[in-house]
Amino acid sequence: MKYFKIGWVLLLIMAVAACGRKKGKPRQQEIVKNIRQLDEVVPAQISERLEYIAGNEGMMEDSVPALRLTALQFAYGRHQGAALWSKNGRAGSGVDSMMQWINAAGNYGLNPAHYHAGALNDARERFKAGKEAQKDAALWAKMDVLLTDAFFKMAHHLHYGVAPRDSVTLRKDSLLSDTALSGLLQTALQNGGISAALQQQEPFHPGYLALKEGVHQYQQQYGGIHWDTLPQQYYDTLQFKQQLAARLIKTGQLDSAGFIVTDSVKLKNAVKKFQKEFNIYPDGVAGKRTIQTLNKQPQDWLLQAALNLDRWRKLPDTLPGRYLLVNIPAFRLNVMEDTANVVESRVIVGTPRTRTPILNSVMTNFVLYPxxxxxxxxxxxxxxxxxxxxxxxxxxxxxxxxxxxxxxxxxxxxxxxxxxxxxxxxxxxxxDGLDNSLGILKFNFSNKFSVYLHDTNNRSLFSNSNRALSHGCVRVQQWDSLAMYMIRNDPRPEMRDSVRTWLHNEEQRVYSMTNRLPIYIRYFTAEMREGRLQFYEDVYGEDKTLEKYFR
Incomplete structure (x- = not known):
């Protein structure tokens, strides 16, 4: 065993030294005479694969990049190069569990291809097909290294997300170290707890859990469906109305029972229902934007939901007991307290040219008649x-x-x-005064963008379906409810009446909060709301930027 350990260390040194040197693919077959020889031969095959990754810029033999070569090297070095997922030609109990996670990755807003689904499913089929494959040390080694990387990558993606983090969403615990990943895998394999280990990496925020459940429901309902696309513009013809009705029936906005195409009122109401669900002005006319939305396929919507699961993973593991969340694409503000929604308001946000920034801050005061x-x-x-x-x-x-x-x-x-x-x-x-663009009240919080929440003197704009209209600040329709919430726990019982008096007398005053309110401005284009998945327009094109990480 001593010489075996020395040999593995030498192989690992060679793999590291090969970094930067382009390597051909490792051997794809090495048949042993006796299955009992596999544990002796597989380590050398594993080393070949690590050497290949080192020499090919982190790319694995199935052309999918590894999470980190150093994590793989550490995990196998810790076990003297031995296989982690099998022993003498017999797959460990963790293999089935890991494969279930990989093949069901879509339920978590993840792409199975990122976790070597094709190569791993092919390897398992080959093992089932014949005894010769079961003696193939190269195949066992390939499956082992791919499974290890799949576990590491999925654990990381479930915890931190697939897309890169930015300066706002960067977390202190921004990396699962090589040691942490290896320890997590070792414990999971020893205890038969692959599922438990991966589940522990997921966020526990109610919004995340609800969205994940919505994705699962949507996949069950529409996952295998494909609907015909409509022409890009409305035509007042019988054929177009038939196509439009068929599309609305598939997603439940139109009841087919007793419906006839000439029933224009029923068809118009169905279009209105669809428009309301997708935050489009409900005029009942299948215009350009409505048709574009109707033509998106279920996989497009599932991808959009996946991007937003990823955004939840960027938030801290634990949110404050109470906080204010502005969701830019939903044009909505919510104050959450112990998971309960205590204040809700429509908001107006920045235009695509003058965007409202993503940020974290703490609300400190508000100003009357600013x-x-x-x-x-x-x-x-x-x-x-x-x-x-x-x-x-x-x-x-x-x-x-x-x-x-x-x-x-x-x-x-x-x-x-x-x-x-x-x-x-x-x-x-x-x-100051009613003609002020800030309206009656302004909420202040520290940020480098010089933005804030405020009332407006143009309140009619809150009736618009698309409310990306400001220069970057957030205009709040229910500013008075938000102000009253912020002073409700003030230890001075007279303060509520004082603020009401200041408002009535149009006095310019500053109220400093005794209990400051954390504020998060975020960008969620999908959420679970009132028991169903709700999608919003990608007003700033942020979804398009993220999609490349999920394809």
């Missing part, structure tokens, strides 16, 4: 050209000019034609 300091990006792009045409623009927009000393300056005393992006020693400030 001034609005106009961002310079808006000053130079929108306001200064108008002011140069007519200085009365400032009066029409209720704007005052403030110098760097904080003094209000008369607009008529300024030579506006000489001002521009490179020279503008003023601040434009919109005065």
């Amino acid at each position: 001034y609005w300091r106009v961002p310079y990006s808006i000053v130079f792009k929108e306001m200064l050209p108008q002011i140069k045409k007519d200085v009365n623009y400032l009066y029409e927009k209720n704007l005052e000019v403030v110098d760097h000393h904080g003094n209000v300056v008369s607009p008529d005393s300024i030579e506006w034609g000489k001002l521009g992006r490179n020279h503008f020693p003023y601040v434009l400030r919109q005065m």
Whole structure:
């Protein structure tokens, strides 16, 4: 055994030394005379495969990249190069469990191909087909290394997600170390607990668990269905109405019982129902956007749900007991307290050109009847050209000019034609009151983007189905409910009445919160809501950016 250990160490050193040197694929067959010889021959075959990965930029022999070569090297080095998943030609109990996870990866928003599903299913079929394959050391080694990488990769993906993390979603525990992965696998194989080990890596957030259940239900209902696509524009013909009705029947918006194509009212109501479910203005007309949404296949929707499971995995393992969540594509704000939804409001978010940023912060105070300091990006792009045409623009927009000393300056005393992006020693400030773009109340939280939550003086926009309309800040329809929630636990019992009085008297006041409220602004285009999967438009194109990691 001593010489065997020394030999394995030498093989491992050779594999590491091969890094950067292009290697041909390892031997695909090595038949032993006796199955009992497999445990002696398989380690050398495993070493060949590690050497191949090292020399091919982390790519495995089935052309799927490994999670990390160092993790594989550590796991096999820890066991002197021996197979982890089999012994003398007999698969361990963990193989069946791991294969079930791989083949059911879609239930978790994962792609089975990322976990070597094709190569592993092929290897298992070959083992079942004949005794010669059962004596093939190369095949056992191939299956072993692929299974080990599949376990490592799935554990990592379930915990941290498939897509790369950014500066906002980066977590302190941003990596399952080689030691942690190896220990997790060793414990799982020894205790027959592959499923338990992988389940423990998943988030426990209610939103994640509900979305995962929605994915499973959707797969059962629509997974094997493919519907015909509709023409790209509406045609008022019998044929088009038949196609439209057939499509709506498949997803339950239209009841086929007793329906006739000439029943325009019933068909229009079915289109409205579909539009409401997909956050499209419910006019009952199958316009361009409605048809595009109707034409998306079940696999497209499942992929969209998978992207959002991945987004949940980017959140911390534990969320605060209460927090505020803004979901940009849903145009909605929720305050959660012990998993209960205590405040909900429609919101208006930034346009695709002036996006509301993804961020984490803590709400500290709110301001009644606030001034609005106009961002310079808006000053130079929108306001200064108008002011140069007519200085009365400032009066029409209720704007005052403030110098760097904080003094209000008369607009008529300024030579506006000489001002521009490179020279503008003023601040434009919109005065408080009902005409203020911030409305009656502004909620402040620290962030580098200078955005905040606020009321608006254009409240009619909350009735729009697409509410990506702002310069980046989040406008809140139920601002008063949010304010009252924030002061409800104030130790000063008179504070609630005080705030009401300030509002009535239109006083400019600042309320500093005694219990600060964590805030998360996030981007979820799918969620489980009211017992069914709800999808939202990818308003900023973020889904398209992520899709490449899931194909």
